[in-house]
Amino acid sequence: MQASSQQSCISVTPETCAIAQALGRGINFGNMLEAPREGDWGVRLDPAYIDIVAQDFKTARVPVRWTNHASADGNATIDEVFATRVDKAIDALLAKGMYVILNVHHYNQLFGDALAPNEFAVDPTVLETRLINIWTQLALRYKNRSPKLLFELLNEPHGKLSSDAWNSLSVKLLRAVRETNPTRTVMIGPTSWNHPKDLIKLRLPADRNLIVPIHTYDPYNFTHQGLSWMPQFPKGAQCCDALQTKTIKDVFLVATQWNASIGVPLHLGEFGSFKAGDLASRATYTRLARTTAEVAGINWTYWEFASDFGIYSPQTQTWITPLRSALLD
Numbered sequence: 001m002q003a004s005s006q007q008s009c010i011s012v013t014p015e016t017c018a019i020a021q022a023l024g025r026g027i028n029f030g031n032m033l034e035a036p037r038e039g040d041w042g043v044r045l046d047p048a049y050i051d052i053v054a055q056d057f058k059t060a061r062v063p064v065r066w067t068n069h070a071s072a073d074g075n076a077t078i079d080e081v082f083a084t085r086v087d088k089a090i091d092a093l094l095a096k097g098m099y100v101i102l103n104v105h106h107y108n109q110l111f112g113d114a115l116a117p118n119e120f121a122v123d124p125t126v127l128e129t130r131l132i133n134i135w136t137q138l139a140l141r142y143k144n145r146s147p148k149l150l151f152e153l154l155n156e157p158h159g160k161l162s163s164d165a166w167n168s169l170s171v172k173l174l175r176a177v178r179e180t181n182p183t184r185t186v187m188i189g190p191t192s193w194n195h196p197k198d199l200i201k202l203r204l205p206a207d208r209n210l211i212v213p214i215h216t217y218d219p220y221n222f223t224h225q226g227l228s229w230m231p232q233f234p235k236g237a238q239c240c241d242a243l244q245t246k247t248i249k250d251v252f253l254v255a256t257q258w259n260a261s262i263g264v265p266l267h268l269g270e271f272g273s274f275k276a277g278d279l280a281s282r283a284t285y286t287r288l289a290r291t292t293a294e295v296a297g298i299n300w301t302y303w304e305f306a307s308d309f310g311i312y313s314p315q316t317q318t319w320i321t322p323l324r325s326a327l328l329d
Helices: 014-022 047-054 080-095 124-141 163-178 196-201 242-262 279-295 321-328
Strands: 025-028 059-062 099-103 149-152 210-215 266-270 300-302
Touching (some): 014 210, 047 080, 059 080, 059 300, 124 163, 163 196, 242 266, 242 279, 279 321
Parallel strands (some): 025 059, 025 300, 059 099, 099 149, 210 266, 266 300
């Protein structure tokens, strides 16, 4: 089943609407380039993965922790060696004919979160300036790439970055992008980790080339069970009973109602479940979330390919078949 209904696109250009509808089924290259240093979280972006995902998916989302690969001052000069590494991944994906969503991921200090191991702190007065200048550089760097490359300004704004603060900052970030990319499709999501419940607080800049990414991991007691940093969700939860099913569907109801009102298309940038859950339940959850999104006309990128939420095992170099089937069959 592909997306079976059309989202409202009355507030965007026909070209952006067509891209939103064409993104199809996608995958995140998670825990790779958005680790503080690539490899810190046990997986690297192996070029072979690009060939593998291109066979089954139309879109790749590439999360990148640019802020840890840029100078600590306000200029935020991006490290050229690291940027070239990202270039190669983007260009290889585009060469396969895929859509690519490139973002800024995990700017922990901006959110008031604890820094990750191997992540450095900066002067708080330059936090926003650094992000603006990172996008100035990225936009210039990629201005001549295919329109199939989309920019996502910031993953999961939350914490100290309130809705009002994010609404203000996103205008500045988009302005930086538009200096060199006047019509490229840009993604701006809501606060509360891109959860649809905060769509009502999102005030988008006046721009007709936008898509709004949303994330959902509901029900969290299932999808995040067994995570060491979320001890409130112990192992053992299964999915999906009637209440869990309603919880999942209600999230998409909120999203589709917002889209009908505002007329900017949505994209499901993340959903998935941690490996501690039993595999049968994980497959049931994955299929339910994916089909609910598709019925609503919302294309998606699953979190993620080959790490703790993944559908592929780097160790055995094989798909985790029940999860792959839940996404694609």
